[in-house]
Amino acid sequence: MKPVPMSKTFLEKVWGTPDLAPWYESGGRKIGEVWFGTEGEPLPLLMKLIFTSERLSVQVHPNDEYAAKHEHSRGKTEMWHVLRAEPGAALACGLTKQITPEHLRAASLSGEIESLLNWVPVKPGDTVYVPAGTIHAIGAGVVVCEVQQQSDVTYRLYDYGRPRELHLDKAMDVSSLDPHPGIRPPVELAPGELRLAECEYFAVDALIVGAAKLYTPDPSRWQALIVLEGTGQLDRNEVKAGDGFYLPPGTDPFELESTDGMRLLRAFVP
CATH class of the missing domain: 2.60.120.10 (Jelly Rolls)
Known part of the structure; x- marks a missing residue:
């Protein structure tokens, strides 16, 4: 049996970029994600490349138990491996201090959550592990390879004023307020x-x-x-x-x- 080339699906995003080199050509489109796929039943994991020119929303994913009960889905634990990082690029993982759920909700509505996020400076070769329940955001000017459970359940807490739905009730249910260790050494x-x-x-x-x-x-x-x-x-x-x-x-x-x-x-x- 031989290795099978995987298909690639290019997804345009408001925070994407036309600069996909050296991996791909964008044709001038703002591509944010490239998903790798196989024929037939989807794999239990999804592999993708993520390209950013702006910050992604502040979000959190549920674990298997909560996702099965409320979304009829798997949960979503993921990891990021950094391939490119512009000067000053960072990934947000967890919060800088312990706060109450009430403070988290208020900070999400006011935008204060941006300053509460633990923004970790990154460089090519860095890896960040993001278990379900981790409040997180991918910053601008990075390319990461993401491996995740095959799930698309995302609860947004804050989206920089973009006109997209927030999911604060469910986000409050699943968010961990514990510190995150940051870069994971290989x-x-x-x-x-x-x-x-x-x-x-x-x-x-x-x-x-x-x-x-x-x-x-x-x-x-x-x-x-x-x-x-x-x-x-x-x-x-x-x-x-x-x-x-x-x-x-x-x-x-x-x-x-x-x-x-x-x-x-x-x-x-x-």
């Missing part, structure tokens, strides 16, 4: 392999590819590979940044090779 698994994030829903690794080597997928589970940067060969086919591949269970070993230090993201369900 853990080396083997030479050229780093564990970026791991939880009950997903494991995400970075793979650095150089001289030709045989890659042997775990035969018992599916994996997804996203080319984050560089060019190279995957199973003797030319690949470049922005390409994605689905490896079904039982995928045969194949060769990986790069002359410019191609970097891949690998995601799977543990």
